[in-house]
Amino acid sequence: MRPTLRDFIDELDAAGELLRVREPVSPVLEIAARADAESKRPAPNPPSAAARRNDPAWWDLGGRALLFENVEGSGLPVLINALGSYRRMEMALGCARFVTPGGPDGFEAIAARIAELIKPEPPRSAREVVGALRRFAPLVRIPPRAVRRGVCQEVVTTGDAVDLTRLPILKCWPRDGDPAAVGFPAGVNAAVAGADLIDDPTSAGRYITFAHVHTIHADDAGVARPASHNVGMYRVQLIGRRRLAMHWHMHHDGARHWRSWATRGEPMPVAIALGGESALPFGAIAPLPPGISELLFTGFLIGRGVPMVRARTVPLRVPANAEIVIEGYVRHDAGPPGWDPRDETAGPLGPGAFFEGPFGDHTGFYSLPDRYPVVEVTAVTSRRGPVYPATVVGLAPQEDYFMGKAVERLFLPLFRTIAPDVEDYDLPLFGCFHNCAVLAIKKVYPMQARRAMHSVWGAGQMAWTKCVIVVDDDVDAHDARAVMRAVAQRCDPATDVELVRGPLDILDHAAPALGAGTKIGLDATRPGPGERRSAAAPGEPVDLDALRAMPGVRDAAALEDSGLWVALSLDENEPALAERLARQIGAMRTPPRCAILLGADVDVRRPDEALFHWLANCDPGRDRREHAGGMLFDARPKAPGVAPSGEPVRDWPPLIEGAPIGRARATA
Incomplete structure (x- = not known):
C-alpha cells in the first residue's frame, strides 16, 4: 500500500x-x-x-x-x-x-x-x-494525526494571484455547464459576481470531479479537533478565476454543515483537496454510520492515521499528502435548490448563488441545472509539480462503478446489522446503484421478503433505492440472468409486488417530485407457509412476433429465458399508446407477466440496456399499468406536464452522449 x-x-x-x-x-x-x-x-x-x-x-x-x-x-x-x-x-x-x-x-x-x-x-x-x-x-x-508541514503546501498562491484556469479542470460532456442546451434561458448567471468564465468556450462547463471536500459544522468553529470534520465527494463547477459553484444534495453532510453556517449568517470554510492517500477518494464516498469519521475509516484501510496540516487561509486541517488543495468560503446567502428561472413567481437567483449545471452524471443522464452556492477561493496550495486527479461519470461502467462495488462488498457486514434477513446482496450495473438492489434471503417465515425490502428502504443511503428484488438464497444475487429468471417464474404481479411512496435519489428525473416518488419491491422468493400462493408461471413463452406486429412497436425481446418479462421499443412517445398496448397485451393467449415500454433508441435485445432505461425512466406509481395476468411499465422519455394518472412529469433530461451501458461493442 x-x-x-x-x-x-x-x-x-x-x-x-x-x-x-x-x-x-x-x-x-x-x-x-x-x-x-x-x-x-x-x-x-x-x-x-x-x-x-x-x-x-x-x-x-x-x-x-x-x-x-x-x-x-x-x-x-x-x-x-x-x-x-x-x-x-x-x-x-x-x-x-x-x-x-x-x-x-x-x-x-x-x-x-x-x-x-x-x-x-x-x-x-x-x-x-x-x-x-x-x-x-x-x-x-488509525485516527488522523496533526502535522506541522505537508507536501501539499510546497507552493502557496493566495488572494488575487489565484487563477483556477491554470488547473486542467475537465469538461466531460458536450452540454455540461450550459443551461440553454437543456431548455433553460441563456444568461441566467450574467449578474453573478466573479463568474467571468461562464461564456468562455475554453472554460465553460468544466468541473472538478474527483476531490475530497472537507467541511465542519458551525458548532465546531474554533475547536482544535472538530468531531464534525466531514469528507465528501461533490462536483464543483469552475465559474471564475477565483470562483466555483458547489453542488451537493440536500441529505449530504456537506450541505447540512452549510445550512448550519447559513443559520449563523456566516460563510462556511471549505477545503477542496485532490490526491493524497490512495484510499481517500473511497473514504469520501463511504456510507459510514453516524459518528464514524471518513478520515478514521481511511486510516483503517491504510493502517495508519492520515496526516493533516493546517490550511493556510481557512480554519480547517487538510490532508498533508494531497497534490492540490483549494481553500475558500462557501457563501451563506444562497437560496435553496428548486429554483427555476422560467417560473415568474420564483424571484431572482439571489446573492451568493449560481445556476449550476447541467452535468453528465452517473445516472447516465444529464442532471439538470439548479441553484447552488458560490465558493470564493482564498488560496490554492500544492506540492511541486502536482498531478491533477480526475474522473468521468456517465453510462456504466465508469470508475465510480468499481468504487460502488467496493462499497457493496465492504459494507455487507454493517448492512446485515440492520437487515439481518439478508444473506447477500448485489447492486447491479443496470441500476446505477440507487435504482436497484438485489437481496438474497434464507426464507423461514411469511412475508420475510417484504421485511427485507423495508429494511433497505430504512437503511442510510440505501433508503433511496427505487427497486428492490428479493430472491431465495439458492439464487446467485450477482447473476442478473438468474435473478431475472427467478423474477419471471416466482413473482406474480397480482400478489408479489410492493409499492411504497418515499424519498428517492435527488438525481432521479422520473420521480414526480424532486427526490420523492414511488418505489417498487419484487418478491421473487418461493411462497412459504402462511403466504398467499402466487399463480403458476405460464407454461409456454410469450409470442414475441405477435408483440412485434402490434402497431407502434419497433422491436420486442425477452429479458430472461422464459420470455415472461419482455421489453418493447416503440416508435413514438404518445401517452395513449401505452393504454392501447396494455389492452392488446392483456388479450394475448399467453401475455407476459411484465411488459416494459421503451424509447425507439433502446436496444431491447441487450437486457442490461433495457433494464437500465426501465429503472431510469419510470416512476413505478405513475407509470405502472395492469393488464390481464400482469403489469406494464411506460418507461419511455416523457414530456413535462401531467401524466394520464394525474401525477406530474418534471423536466426530462437528455441521455449522455458516448458509449452505451455495459461492454464496448468492439474491444482493442
Whole structure:
C-alpha cells in the first residue's frame, strides 16, 4: 500500500495498469472521451477470486488508468480512471494487507475484518486474549494525526494571484455547464459576481470531479479537533478565476454543515483537496454510520492515521499528502435548490448563488441545472509539480462503478446489522446503484421478503433505492440472468409486488417530485407457509412476433429465458399508446407477466440496456399499468406536464452522449 498518489502511480505503472499518453490532449471533452472508451475495455490484469465470483458479467472490464502528460492550457498532468477496475481498487484499498491464510481475498478480506470488529467473539482463553489484543492494537494508530508541514503546501498562491484556469479542470460532456442546451434561458448567471468564465468556450462547463471536500459544522468553529470534520465527494463547477459553484444534495453532510453556517449568517470554510492517500477518494464516498469519521475509516484501510496540516487561509486541517488543495468560503446567502428561472413567481437567483449545471452524471443522464452556492477561493496550495486527479461519470461502467462495488462488498457486514434477513446482496450495473438492489434471503417465515425490502428502504443511503428484488438464497444475487429468471417464474404481479411512496435519489428525473416518488419491491422468493400462493408461471413463452406486429412497436425481446418479462421499443412517445398496448397485451393467449415500454433508441435485445432505461425512466406509481395476468411499465422519455394518472412529469433530461451501458461493442 503506497502512501501518496505519486507512489500509487508508480505502483500502477509497475503492475502494467497505467498508460502514459504523451501527445497533446485537450481538457475540454477529449480526455473524458478517451477515459469513457477505455473504461469499457478489458482490464490488463485479473482481480481477486472474490471479484470474479461477485461480478461474473463485468469483472474483466475497466481498461487501464490513463496519465495524460501533455494537457493543453496547463502544465499539470491529469490522472484518470486510476480506480477504474477491480484490480486497481484492490490495490488502492490495500486489500492484500487484510488477507489471512485460508481467508477470503479482495474486498471480502476487508469486509471480514470489519465483521470481526463489529461482532467480536469474547476470548475464552489467555491465548485468545492475546490474539484479540493483536487484532485490535493496530486500531490505535488509525485516527488522523496533526502535522506541522505537508507536501501539499510546497507552493502557496493566495488572494488575487489565484487563477483556477491554470488547473486542467475537465469538461466531460458536450452540454455540461450550459443551461440553454437543456431548455433553460441563456444568461441566467450574467449578474453573478466573479463568474467571468461562464461564456468562455475554453472554460465553460468544466468541473472538478474527483476531490475530497472537507467541511465542519458551525458548532465546531474554533475547536482544535472538530468531531464534525466531514469528507465528501461533490462536483464543483469552475465559474471564475477565483470562483466555483458547489453542488451537493440536500441529505449530504456537506450541505447540512452549510445550512448550519447559513443559520449563523456566516460563510462556511471549505477545503477542496485532490490526491493524497490512495484510499481517500473511497473514504469520501463511504456510507459510514453516524459518528464514524471518513478520515478514521481511511486510516483503517491504510493502517495508519492520515496526516493533516493546517490550511493556510481557512480554519480547517487538510490532508498533508494531497497534490492540490483549494481553500475558500462557501457563501451563506444562497437560496435553496428548486429554483427555476422560467417560473415568474420564483424571484431572482439571489446573492451568493449560481445556476449550476447541467452535468453528465452517473445516472447516465444529464442532471439538470439548479441553484447552488458560490465558493470564493482564498488560496490554492500544492506540492511541486502536482498531478491533477480526475474522473468521468456517465453510462456504466465508469470508475465510480468499481468504487460502488467496493462499497457493496465492504459494507455487507454493517448492512446485515440492520437487515439481518439478508444473506447477500448485489447492486447491479443496470441500476446505477440507487435504482436497484438485489437481496438474497434464507426464507423461514411469511412475508420475510417484504421485511427485507423495508429494511433497505430504512437503511442510510440505501433508503433511496427505487427497486428492490428479493430472491431465495439458492439464487446467485450477482447473476442478473438468474435473478431475472427467478423474477419471471416466482413473482406474480397480482400478489408479489410492493409499492411504497418515499424519498428517492435527488438525481432521479422520473420521480414526480424532486427526490420523492414511488418505489417498487419484487418478491421473487418461493411462497412459504402462511403466504398467499402466487399463480403458476405460464407454461409456454410469450409470442414475441405477435408483440412485434402490434402497431407502434419497433422491436420486442425477452429479458430472461422464459420470455415472461419482455421489453418493447416503440416508435413514438404518445401517452395513449401505452393504454392501447396494455389492452392488446392483456388479450394475448399467453401475455407476459411484465411488459416494459421503451424509447425507439433502446436496444431491447441487450437486457442490461433495457433494464437500465426501465429503472431510469419510470416512476413505478405513475407509470405502472395492469393488464390481464400482469403489469406494464411506460418507461419511455416523457414530456413535462401531467401524466394520464394525474401525477406530474418534471423536466426530462437528455441521455449522455458516448458509449452505451455495459461492454464496448468492439474491444482493442
